[in-house]
Amino acid sequence: MKKRSYNYRRIKIHRNYTVEGIASLFDIHKNTVGVWIKEGLPTTDKKRPMLIQGRDLATFLQTRRLKNKKKCNPGEMYCVRCHAPSTPAGDMADYQPVNEKMGNLMAICFRCHSIMNRRVNLAKLEHVFGKIIITLPPALLHIADRNQPTTNSELEKVKKIC
Ligand SMILES: [Zn+2]
Structure with a gap:
């Protein structure tokens, strides 16, 4: 299964994003962003609306991409x-x-x-x-x-x- 890669260069690192903001940035469902948060994407606080720092988002996606890259498929x-x-x-x-x-x-x-x-x-x-x-x-x-x-x-x- 091929995983989609996200262009993290679109992220403005000094900006704070809402879950909806990230979803529209990458044209993805906001549940996907929810999965990232569960996987360890840091959020600024537990209050609503939840905010994610651009810098954290960029780091998270870069790390995630590296991990995916190194993962071996069956038989590899x-x-x-x-x-x-x-x-x-x-x-x-x-x-x-x-x-x-x-x-x-x-x-x-x-x-x-x-x-x-x-x-x-x-x-x-x-x-x-x-x-x-x-x-x-x-x-x-x-x-x-x-x-x-x-x-x-x-x-x-x-x-x-x-
Ligand atoms: Zn070799």
């Missing part, structure tokens, strides 16, 4: 060298358990061939890495058929055992 891992989410080469990754629930997923960046790491929750592994073939460490391999690449149904078995 963040590559430190590329400074961007990337896809594992050959759609393959190695899973190293850290504890019963968490582990490190290691893969090679398809662009620059450097190693990427991502901390993953075992329960979410198949949801996040749907089409990627995940190799389990030898300690967990006895569960799966050694001659077959690990499939989601085998991961299901691993989860039950862990």
Whole structure:
């Protein structure tokens, strides 16, 4: 899902905005501004009408944009060298358990061939890495058929055992 980006350069940093004012500035529903406030957009006080400082709004949207940019989509891992989410080469990754629930997923960046790491929750592994073939460490391999690449149904078995 592509997130809409807001042109925060339209914001006058020395101005105070009402929720309605921000909504009309970006041509969005005021409920969206309400969500931003819940997400941490600072308001001047709790009184009505609630005011938001232009400077706070600009900072909030900039930070939010950076966060969105770095977020990996399913099947992606963040590559430190590329400074961007990337896809594992050959759609393959190695899973190293850290504890019963968490582990490190290691893969090679398809662009620059450097190693990427991502901390993953075992329960979410198949949801996040749907089409990627995940190799389990030898300690967990006895569960799966050694001659077959690990499939989601085998991961299901691993989860039950862990
Ligand atoms: Zn890379």
